[in-house]
Amino acid sequence: MANIGIDIGSQNTKVAILEDRKILALAKVPTGFDQQVSVKKAIKLGLDKAGIGMPDSAQIRVTGIGRKAVPDISTNEINETMSAAKGAFFYFPSARVVIDAGAENVTVMKVNEQMRVLDFATNDKCAAGAGSFVESMTKALGTTIDDFAKSALQRTEKININAQCVIFAESEVVSLVHSGASRADISGAIHEAIADRISALVRRVGLEKDVVVMGGMANNVGFIDALEKALDVNVLVATDPEYACAIGAAL
Amino acid sequence: MTEVKKYPEEPLKTWNKAKELRLKYFTSYAKAHETGGLRFCGSAGSLNSIQQAFGRDVFILGSEPYSAHAAFFSDFARKCQEACESRGIAHDLCGYMKNYWGGILINQFILPTHEIVPWPKADVMWTQHICCTHAKWYQYAGELEGGVPEFGIDFNCRIGHTMTDRDIDYVLEQVLEGIEWVEKVTGRKFDDELFIEASLNELAANSAWGQAYEYNQNIPAPIDEKSLYSFFPFNILCPQWAETSALFRELRDELKDRVDRGIAAVGNERFRILTDGPPQWAMLQVYRYMEKVYGAVTLGSTYTAYWGTGWDVAEDGSLIAAKIPTREEFAQLNREARLRKYIAWKLSKQEAYSVTFTGCHPRKSALMLKIMELWKLDGAIIHLNRGCEGSAMGVLENRLDIIKAGYPVLTYEGNMGDVRDFDYAGTIRKIENFFENLGLEKLIKGG
């Protein structure tokens, strides 16, 4: 019997359809303003991909920051730290620290071997550690997220982004461009700033191996490289990191 | 849905008396000039009885509790905050101070009835310095009000039960100088008889608060933190009034009666919480949410336990409501010795000044852990308060110390004076994550 996990994030709504812990389909659509509509779209996309019909509503579970917005689709909800822990364990049962870095929210959790969340820390009212930060810097530099992330690995000179706020960081980036800094160095500095913010959250819950990174930011090679340097450990990244919470909800 | 034991609940009988006293307090300050009285203003609990000794018609405004009360009316507080910011005052200064300065700037003072009256200009600023903001607070307030004379007393950070004779002398010398100063600027004389009367009331109120507070060690707790917030400010606003000690004694007796009869503040109580400094005043409904949805009751804090309360700290760190001197003990002394005794009592029995507002985190952690043990608490919720550097200093270290002792801790961000720094939906999400990760199911579907 298939189960559907839905993760309603601030930017994308992700759906994971699983049967006996096997992924049948993964799908995502932009969340937009109307979560009901985007959830329906994402479910349809997933079901089409999986080639199955709509299961019973009891088999649908919702998580993420928009989870309260769709009570007529699923009354079953699971909070985002629990779904993240389950998603991380699905890929890596050795996970002890889980970093879920999405577009607006970053949550760092400490979990035990029974998958229980022992402690967690979030970025609160600051987006400087999240994906939207990278996105806005990418826009300021007129490039794509992928190119921007890769260019961080080509960094030759160490420069710092001092501002902690997306808006101020953007004007700092513009000043760096005008002062002749290379895109690679600026990208390196931005990813380092993000990694510093997130590693501070990791230290708040306590660094322990293995560290698993999930959420859209886990696809960003520049960020992963900077995070490994900031934490001084190798981190584990799932195959489809942005779906990990949806998978956790489906389990 | 989880079944939990339902304790009987009853409304607090003394609640309305607290409401009446609050209205009387703020109104009498606002109207002081109508009867020829004087307005003294400063940080709350700046040795009130000394100020009261300059006349029964001296009305004292504790500016932090006033600003907290203003914060409760979030639209009004927003106007105050924005008035400061449009004058170029930085957003991240003390949230209370900005509600106070903002009130002067918009010439509005809010009463508990929500009635807004013109800003009542102070005649004298008499204050203590417990954090680095205070001196500037009243200096600038005085300037904005067109020039108000200010006297500041520096409290050193060793106050609390570790205070030494030298520390008492340090404060006493400033007080003696301050008395001369007030006599000069007001033309009034310090009245020793009035001081004795006021100070005995004050110490009795502070001690009765401790006695009332101890009843929350009971399971179920007879009073919750939200209600404690409505009573405890009198410890620092007008403890020198006879009504305050009477109110606290009545509250104490009522809590005893509730404990004897098993009456709970929250019938669903199943998880007992400690919190720390000033909360997000405009969003106290988060406490209600925790109670209703999870049966999690916040029933104490370093704020309500320590600010203004008279505690004796036993060898093992236990807290016992402090004994107070008798009238004879006070009356037989000369002025200086009497002031010394009063100052020593006030400062040695009140840990809050030293631990809540000076970032002395090992002592604060120790006190938090002691309350957690004695009050049989299950976890803590700490406010990462952007609005008060004094009470926010060291809180992340406190968090680590409490976690190390085996208790779960949730943190949330906010600003006690300014709701614009608070994310209600985000905080509710955190609360849900916190309790559900602890295995507490919702008592109400959907929450």
Ligand code: SF4
């Ligand atoms: S202790 Fe907090 S409330 Fe008091 S003046 Fe300092 S910052 Fe403001």
